[in-house]
Amino acid sequence: MNRLLSLDELDTACVAQWREGALDACRDTARQMRERAIESGDLGQEARAELHLALCDQREARFAPALAAARRAAALSRVAGDTEFEVEALALVCAAGSVLGQPDGALEAGCLALQLATQCPGTLAAVQATDVLGLAQAWLGQTDAARxxxxxxxxxxxxxxxxxxxxxxxxxxxxxxxxxxxxxxxAAAGLPTPAQRRSVEQALDAALARCEVTPGVMAGNTQRGGRFLLGWVQLMLACWRGDVAQADGQLGALQPRPQHERAWLDLLVAWAGVAIAASRRDWPQVETQAARMLDESRQMGHQPLAEQARRLLLVALARPGRMRQGSAALQALQGRPAAADVDAQALRQDMASFELRLRDLNKRPIGLPAWRREDSLTGLASREHFQAQADELLQRADPARAQVSVLVLALDPGQVLAAHHSPLVRDRVLCTLAALLRQVLRAGDLPARWSHDELGALLQRASGDDAARAGERVLATVRAYDWSGISPGLEVRVCLGHASARVGDTLDAMMRRCESARFASLRREYRRLPDAA
Structure with missing residues (x-):
């Protein structure tokens, strides 16, 4: 009997398949992952599955379905509380929206991604969000903002x-x-002037200079897109300088690329061909190539490229003796249904269904008023809120698929802080332990105040081994902390236990196992102390 892959394993498989260009396999795996995540109620993994689908569609220039999937991923990430993943999804919303003729939504998503990225310290989220927003602004003609x-x-x-x-x-x-x-x-007025080209030349020089002093930066398949874009920039500059022979040679070198790479790059090749024809004043060739570029960009749904193709086509059609027939040909071309519109109704229905489900998710009763969901001293979740969230998760989760674990961290009962320090010191110790616990746990885990001197944590998608590793990180962080900042000579000892859910388990049963594990660990620790009897 084949073992079902876990959600994390499916996620890893999607990443590998996407990197290899196996987009059909990646889609199949992502759909399976989405179904399993919905069954287990794991919104974070459902969001990841949606983002995998969006990335596959984006790479194949299927911008409308990519936008829909990215929006679903962003909404689910927001509900799940995964800020870093929401940033990634919003960046895709920005990228897809900017080429689908939705500038307001695209820029709003990009700006939000950039602001949220500041909440993800130690990552490249802000750099990546800035990159996507800059490209969106460039497609939308916002020159200064993009720079x-x-x-x-x-x-x-x-x-x-x-x-x-x-x-x-x-x-x-x-x-x-x-x-x-x-x-x-x-194009009708002639080639750009040297002053107009200067900003392009300076930007190209800066990019080439950095690539030359960065070993390996342009090596490997992952940088093929970067090499292509630099080649396109050099081709357009050669064309605008009037060096048509050089531009022709570079055009031939741009064309061969793997099938699975972004299809809109082919439209850049077509655009370069139109630019070369325009620099030669070969208006019949401009008309032919611009018409093909317009048709392909409309089929793809790439609005900025379609608009540029239409503008260049109108320049070619404005020549004497061609305007009337050209206008009729343009109208016929624009009247053809675009492939990008074929599934528009289905996409709208899917998004409507998702919006209804999202409303239900946002309306889920918390069961406690806001003031009872948070511990007033540590700022962690209260015991009542912790219990409610654990009970809900255990009821809906299939332990064979969606693993749940708990941790309990307590002050060593052999170390009585009150005997040597004021109650204020004890409170500061608990607040510091709460901050250290937050620091170590993953996004989506729930830390809480469990009792007088005990803190707990509810871990989603965590096996027994995962919980053990999390516990080791917590203990190492607590031991490394300099407690003398709270009170001179202060040392804090803690003990920790963890347990993973079993079929039919309850939170009470898991916490009892945690307590047993904690005291067993404590007994072993005391036996190792130098003055132990």
């Missing part, structure tokens, strides 16, 4: 010692400068 975004992101990456990400930001900054000039360029 500021990329400069800020590159500076943050450099300060963090991540020169690979600094190079990534500088490549995107060069691409954005080229993109914005290409969108402003009036």
């Amino acid at each position: 500021n975004c990329f400069a800020s992101g590159a500076g943050q990456a450099r300060a963090a010692g991540r020169i690979d990400w600094e190079a990534h930001l500088l490549i995107h900054a060069a691409f954005a400068e080229t993109l914005m000039l290409a969108m402003q360029w009036d």
Whole structure:
């Protein structure tokens, strides 16, 4: 009998399949993961499954379904309290929305992602959010905002010692400068002036300089997209300088790419071909290639590229003797149904169903008023709230699929703080222990005040081994802390126990096992002390 993969194992499989370009396999695994997460009530893993689906669609330039899945992932992450993952989902909302002609929603999502990223210290979330927002602003023609975004992101990456990400930001900054000039360029008026090209040339020089002094930054399949974008920038500059022969040679080198990579890159190749034809004043060729670019970008749903193709096509159609027939051809082309619109109704229905479910999730009764859900001293969850959350999780979770564990951390009963220190010191010790517990636990775990001198933690998706490792991290953090800052000479000893849910388990049964494990550990500790009898 085959063992069912855990949700974490399915998540890992999705990541590996996506990196290998096995997008169909990644989708199948993500759908299985989503179904299993819904069954077990694990909103965090359901959000991850939705994001895997969004990433697959984004890579294949299926922007509308990518946007829908990313929105679901962001909403679920918000309910689950996973800020770092919500940032990633909002970044995808920003990216997909910016090319689907939804500028307000895209920029709102990007700005929110950037603000939330500041709540994820020690990660690259802010750098990544800045990168996505800068690209969205570039597609939407917000020149100054995009420049500021990329400069800020590159500076943050450099300060963090991540020169690979600094190079990534500088490549995107060069691409954005080229993109914005290409969108402003009036092909009928001639080539851009040296002054107009200067910002593109400076951004390209900065990107190439960073890549040259960063060994390996442009090596490997993961950087193929960066090499392509730099090649496109160099091609457009050659075209705008009037070096058509060089541009033609670079155009041929841009075309061969693996099937699974972002399909909109093909539209950049088409755009470069139109630009080369326009620099030659070959208007029939501009018309032919711009019409193909318009049709393909509309089929894909890429609104900024469709708009640029339509503008270039109108320039070509404005030539004498062609305007009337060209206008009819343009109307016929724009009247064709786009493939991106085929599933629009189904996507709307899916999102409506999800919104109804999300309302139900947000309306779930907490069972306690707000003032009773938090311990007034430590700021952790109260015992009542901890019990309610544990009971709900144990009732809906299948222990074979969604593992649940608890930890209990207590002051060593052999160490009586009140005998040597004031009650205020004891309170400060408990508050410090609460802060250290928060620091060590994962997002989504629930720390609580369990009793007078005991703190607890409810761990989701945690096996017995996971709980043991979490307990070791807690103990190591407590032992390493300098308690003399609270009171000179103060030493704090704690003991810890953990237990994992079994079929039909209750919180009371788990806490009893925790207590037994805690006192067994305490007895072993005392036997190791030098003055033990």
